[in-house]
Amino acid sequence: MPLIALNKPFGTICQFSAHETRASLGDWVKTPGVYPAGRLDADSEGLLLLTDDGALQARIAEPRHKLVKRYWAQVEGAPDDAVLAHLAKGIDLGDYVTRPCRTAFVAAEQIEALWPRNPPIRYRAAIPTTWIELAITEGKNRQVRRMTAAAGFPTLRLVRVAVGALDLFALGLAPGESLEVSPRAPWQRLG
Incomplete structure (x- = not known):
């Protein structure tokens, strides 16, 4: 096995x-x-x-x-602590409400461990990006992307960094x- x-x-x-x-x-x-x-x-x-x-x-x-799955999401914009708290409580996605999860900002030195994506994400000088971590137990279809979009911060890059x-x-x-x-x-x- x-x-x-x-x-x-x-x-x-x-x-x-x-x-x-x-x-x-x-x-x-x-x-x-x-x-x-x-x-x-x-x-x-x-x-x-x-x-x-x-x-x-x-x-x-x-x-x-x-079983917790941890994701790093590079999102468009600059969410604050209130946005992360909102994501952590669970988000109404229309067809279901997500379970509560853990959220955090990902430190710049942690991001250095990531490999470059090919092709790279689109770059726009006037719009910042921010890396956040979501630790969820559901894993429904495109859940993290839908959660960040519903909070007003679309995901540009998504990396699952841990399973349990x-x-x-x-x-x-x-x-x-x-x-x-x-x-x-x-x-x-x-x-």
Whole structure:
């Protein structure tokens, strides 16, 4: 029962079958019979876990297990503490209200650990960008992007940096790199 941690590159779709215009998981992971435990849309990057065990996949992906997924979102504009508090309480997205989550600003020295995105985000000199972290337990379709947009700060770049106790930077994975980890790893305590 392998559990594989992949740093999914920007533009890669979360399927193994070949795609005409985009990279797929099969371009990065050669282990047969595994599938994603949750998804990241093609425009999102970062930590994706893959397994061949359906029960493990469900335990990682299903919101009822409340496994925390941490995201760094580069948003357009300059949100303040009140915006982060609003996001943390839960946001009404029209079709559902998100669960409460943890939010924080990401320090500039932390951002230095990120790789450059190819292609880079659009740059506009008159509009600042800010990096924020959201730690959620749901992971609905495009949830973080929808949350930041609803708060008035659209996401320009989104990187999943952790799933439970598995931290992308601690794993040392560059985009497209993967490694096998213990199936207990997402639930192990840090430190």
